[in-house]
Amino acid sequence: MLISELTRLSGTPAPTIKYYVRERLLPAGERTGGNRTEYGDEHVHRLRLIRALLEVGKLSIGSAGAVLAALDRPDQPIAETFEVAQRALARDAVTDVAEPSPEGLARVDALIERAGWSEWCHGNVGAGIAAQAIDAFASAGHPLPDHYLDAYAAAAEQVARADVGEVAGIRDPADRTELMVVGTVLGDTLSVGLRRIAQAHITAERNLS
Amino acid sequence: MLISELTRLSGTPAPTIKYYVRERLLPAGERTGGNRTEYGDEHVHRLRLIRALLEVGKLSIGSAGAVLAALDRPDQPIAETFEVAQRALARDAVTDVAEPSPEGLARVDALIERAGWSEWCHGNVGAGIAAQAIDAFASAGHPLPDHYLDAYAAAAEQVARADVGEVAGIRDPADRTELMVVGTVLGDTLSVGLRRIAQAHITAERNLS
Incomplete structure (x- = not known):
């Protein structure tokens, strides 16, 4: 055409x-x-x-290019493709934010231990993002207790299980890679929307005023 | 000083x-x-x-102003403050994106029914955000099955329960409002980080390659 x-x-x-x-x-x-x-x-x-x-997904042109480049290697292992997508996406997430503190990163490491997650997780790009959020809560005067972090971790595991299950169910490698890439971005937006609806449900359920 | x-x-x-x-x-x-x-x-x-x-939180100056304005009304009900924070934050989330489709919104309504969430949820600002994500998955060639949406909804409920529990445990109204506002923004970032770590865990656990 x-x-x-x-x-x-x-x-x-x-x-x-x-x-x-x-x-x-x-x-x-x-x-x-x-x-x-x-x-x-x-x-x-x-x-x-x-x-x-x-x-x-609100990616910059540069980050979208890095993400799309992963599509041109459809035969690489699932774990690696996830990592490529995650790193490309993280470039936008962490722009002009201070480095995570050692204390924030230590709390993420402790969370990974408590959750019983694989040792592979410690170097994941998400650890820096989560540590930045933990730091920002603390510097805004609201340090997060462990039980709150653990509730988030359990929810993240549930979401990731759905993500990986969906991806692993696709046989065509190019198609599967594409879902990993697009799902990494769009799944975040889906979570943002549903979290807000669920907050409305829980406040209604608890009849808070 | x-x-x-x-x-x-x-x-x-x-x-x-x-x-x-x-x-x-x-x-x-x-x-x-x-x-x-x-x-x-x-x-x-x-x-x-x-x-x-x-x-x-990556808010614009305008959205940050709207969110902070909620802090100057610390005595309003929790449900309303959540809504103010959510609406202010949503202004950035939906900028220059197409309106959600009627099909996308209908799928969110169906999800709310399946989850057994309160009727209050249908007008929530998160419904539009979630519908946009559902639309974007579909137009990228990956329409989401119901069981995937339901897994995300269950995770969102778990996160929202932690959010609301934490907020309801604070007695000082100004302090409580502040946590609602800052938590609505920073909790999203925390989820983004932990989801990536959890994806690494699940791919390692399933030994996918």
């Missing part, structure tokens, strides 16, 4: 498509003589993914 | 402090004759909270 058709099917204006190609988020189309460039269904598909990452 | 001391205690440069006062995030100090302006401990405290909201 030509770019006009790609614009129509994807809902993305032509200049934006060309920008994504320049930024290497989208593979270039195939030049077929003269000024004609042909695009395929894979471009429609990739454009939808890009929009999900940028608009709902 | 003078602004130099406030800068030292809060780690915030004087021009930034004056900017926050102009933007009404921070109450002005008290003029005490000549060019002297006096600040108190409440300014140190509020500055830490502002930094937590802006740097870790």
